[in-house]
Amino acid sequence: METSTSKLLGFLLFFFFYHCQACPHYKFVVKEVPYTRLCSTKNILTVNGQFPGPTLYVNKGDTIVVDVYNRGKYNITLHWHGVLQPRNPWSDGPEYITQCPIRPGAKFRQKIIFSTEEGTLWWHAHSAWLRATVHGAVVIYPKIGTSYPFPKPDVEIPIILGEWWKEDIMKIYQDVERYGGLGLTSEAYLINGQPGDLYSCSKPETFKLKVNKGLTYLLRIVNSIMLDSLFFSVANHTITVVGSDGNYLKPFKRTFIYICPGQTIDVLLEANQSPNHYYMGASVFSIAVAGAYNNSTTTAIVEYNGNYTPSSLSVFPHLPSHNDTEATLNFTASLRSLADKEHPVDVPMKINTHLFYTLSMNTPCKNQSCPDGAWRLLASVNNISFINPSIDILQAYYCCIYGVFGTNFPDFPQLYFDFTADYLPMEWEYPQLRTEVRMLDYNSTVELVFQGTNLLNGSDHPMHLHGYNFYVVGLGMGNFDKDKDPLMYNLVDPPLQNTIHVPKIGWMAVRFKANNPGVWYMHCHFDRHMVWGMDTVFVVKDGESPEAKMLPPPADMPPC
Known part of the structure; x- marks a missing residue:
């Protein structure tokens, strides 16, 4: 360990570095607001009143500062999932691992240091089960002066897979913590905060991705779900997987992806079908016994722009069965690093x-x-x-x-x-x-x-x-x-x-x-x-x- 004198000097240097005004500043206010889903209204914890929370946009190698104000009634921490934070675990966020929680009424300035990450990551609460509603995407563009290793998409859209409980999430957490049980499963999965029109009272708010035929859309998919992995697909469309967890992959085509909690997957969607309305959907993968998981399907709609009469029924995607382990392994085994000159691979060969x-x-x-x-x-x-x-x-x-x-x-x-x-x-x-x-x-x-x-x-x-x-x-x-x-x-x-x-x-x-x-x-x-x-x-x-x-x-x- 360092001497007390060198620690003090380092602290003073870091204090000025940490509070540099050149870094872009963001304000995250954690507070409760009412939200209505599935025919009922309840208060949920949010950042800046948004659910999902705000998306952060940065370039590779940037450093930003996020001032976190806790205006809620629970202790909270925020974690920047997948951000390596070189030499800076102080802003990583897991409660009682790298920090004590931000108490109600308190504030904490977190410095987020990006380095090699490029693509899609996300941020979320890392205390109790508050990340059920406190989460959002992080979009990391290529460094200025460089470009994507694939043709630049025409439009980019974060797709955040979440879930909704009618019960208070903290009560569920406290029961699980105290008794070690499974806890209540969620009533619905969500796409960008909306359950989709297969659930009651949800059709008017179903998320719609409006597309123009001939354009390419980069879907930045985040699985923020607490308890389940999901299959995701877009009806009648083949998607091209190009990245995962803030790193590029050798592109490969699939009719569906498999994404577990915490992961991000970047896919290209080519709007190349006949103008119509097509469902995008997500459903569970689980080998648990029936009743220990939510077996419903969340949907959004890919809606082609133009003058046409859509089919009376939107076209529904094919998703694997809930216990298709082979499908999950085959998808995971398909992931390969890009491994080119600009994105080299450095696998440790000699293991000690x-x-x-x-x-x-x-x-x-x-x-x-x-x-x-x-x-x-x-x-x-x-x-x-x-x-x-x-x-x-x-x-x-x-x-x-x-x-x-x-x-x-x-x-x-x-x-x-x-x-x-x-x-x-x-x-x-x-x-x-x-x-x-x-x-x-x-x-x-x-x-x-x-x-x-x-x-x-x-x-x-x-x-x-x-x-x-x-x-x-x-x-x-x-x-x-x-x-x-x-x-x-x-x-x-x-x-x-x-x-x-x-x-x-x-x-x-x-x-x-x-x-x-x-x-x-x-x-x-x-x-x-x-x-x-x-x-x-x-x-x-x-x-x-x-x-x-x-x-x-x-x-x-x-x-x-």
């Missing part, structure tokens, strides 16, 4: 840190009855169910406050077994409840294999890593074979992601270089799994040079 993390559903009710006579669900990584501390880990690490977290997160599970077996003994389902982190040396090269298990009938898991992109070098079903599966890795053009879907009883292998010092959260983006403990933290140590050290904190960090 090998990690193998099992992702499991658990219960802690060993030899005792659970609250209300029901099994209380937990979730774990390597059989450790993460417990949030009362002081954020970043502050504790930076200020050398001991006893807040442990540094003994295991590299491998303590117990190896057939992770994908149909029957697994109950004694394997009891996790340890701890606040443990994994320390990483600066510039270490990491291979992390996520292994989905079938404990408590298992689940799929969209895993997200803050502060980093990672190369997805391999995937498959069954138990990972450390001798055979690496022989099939894609080390030439693997996709560069910040969120990836780990299938139930399957595995994903990712690689990254630990060159961003700081405290960085990793968690499942199904919010109930995160509440249950499927999360952990990487602490990346400082390097030797000044450019390899974490920046000091801003002056107005929210107090614990």
